[in-house]
Amino acid sequence: MSLGGGGGKTTTTTTMDPTLKPYVTYALDEAKGIYNQPMPNQTDPSQLVAGQGQYTQEYKQGISGLNAGADTLQGAISGTQQAASSVSGAPQYQTTQFDPRTLNQETIAQYANPFQQQVIDAAMQGEALRSGQEMAQLRARQAGIKALGGSRGAVEEALLRDSQGRRAAEMEANLLAQGYDKATALAAAQQQAQFEADKASEASRQFAENAGIARGEFGLRSSQLMSDQAAQERNMEIQRLQGLKDIGVMDQALEQRLLDLQEAQKQYVDNYKKLQLSDMASIFYGAPAGSKTTQSGGGTSTGQSLLGAALYGIGALV
Numbered sequence: 001m002s003l004g005g006g007g008g009k010t011t012t013t014t015t016m017d018p019t020l021k022p023y024v025t026y027a028l029d030e031a032k033g034i035y036n037q038p039m040p041n042q043t044d045p046s047q048l049v050a051g052q053g054q055y056t057q058e059y060k061q062g063i064s065g066l067n068a069g070a071d072t073l074q075g076a077i078s079g080t081q082q083a084a085s086s087v088s089g090a091p092q093y094q095t096t097q098f099d100p101r102t103l104n105q106e107t108i109a110q111y112a113n114p115f116q117q118q119v120i121d122a123a124m125q126g127e128a129l130r131s132g133q134e135m136a137q138l139r140a141r142q143a144g145i146k147a148l149g150g151s152r153g154a155v156e157e158a159l160l161r162d163s164q165g166r167r168a169a170e171m172e173a174n175l176l177a178q179g180y181d182k183a184t185a186l187a188a189a190q191q192q193a194q195f196e197a198d199k200a201s202e203a204s205r206q207f208a209e210n211a212g213i214a215r216g217e218f219g220l221r222s223s224q225l226m227s228d229q230a231a232q233e234r235n236m237e238i239q240r241l242q243g244l245k246d247i248g249v250m251d252q253a254l255e256q257r258l259l260d261l262q263e264a265q266k267q268y269v270d271n272y273k274k275l276q277l278s279d280m281a282s283i284f285y286g287a288p289a290g291s292k293t294t295q296s297g298g299g300t301s302t303g304q305s306l307l308g309a310a311l312y313g314i315g316a317l318v
Contacts, residue, residue, distance in 0.1 A: 027280050034277065040270045048263055050255035056248030059241050068237030069230035076226035083219025107191075112183040120175045127171055131164040 052060075113119070138160055142153040268275075 023280070027277060030273065030277050034274055043263060043266065048259055050252045050259055053248050053251045053255070055244045055251060059244040059248055062237070062241045062244070066234070066237060066241070069233035072226050072233060073230035076223040076230060079219050079223035079226060083216040083223065108180070108183045108187045110187070113179055116175075116179040119179075120172055123171060123175055124168060127164075127168045131161075131168070134160060134164065 135157065138156055139153075142156065
């Protein structure tokens, strides 16, 4: 190596330790071989990213089609509808329909014997026949005592007719009263029967109404319980799916870590010779080497020794 300075020329020659020369030559050959090697095949980027595992897939399928508790909730809705139907369809409460004031003359007349007048007419005809017979007997007796047509006979006939008239009137009144009493008894019995029937009907309506309301209340309570159960089933399914998601994330993270380590190992294998050569160059660099300087010409000159130039070049190649 020559350096110009002042009016002269200085030449410096560097020599290497002969024992190092074979190693340096080997290192240069290895560096040349590494330099001429083609670029290593790149790993497919899709293979460097961990895919979603089984648990993540199950989580995605479960969360997209989440229907836990839907059947239970539908049952609760149906129960509510049935409860509303039971209440709306229950008989309405009503007071007893019987009214004692309905037992009047018109009501009693409805239960009168339709043949009562015929019976009275027959009885009065019998009474008239009896009265005629009595009058004939009286006149026969008067004729026997030669009192017929006199004032005494007229008085007796008048008294007999009065007695017969009162008797006939009393008979007709008794017959009418008996018919009325029978009609009244029948009407009262019928009213009592109607009263009992109304009470029984009202009791049945009240029982049915209370039963309908009770069914409605029970249905509402059951529907509420089923609704709460549906919410619990949905929450439990969401928690289960969240657990699958967490496990899937951990599995994917572990798989990604493994892929990263495998890629780092591959890169280390690809660069193994280069690392070895770099370590060798670091050993060679600074190894003892000799130099010789020759100066010619006048003036002042400066010389500089370059130690391990070839070895430094090796380090630059690495």
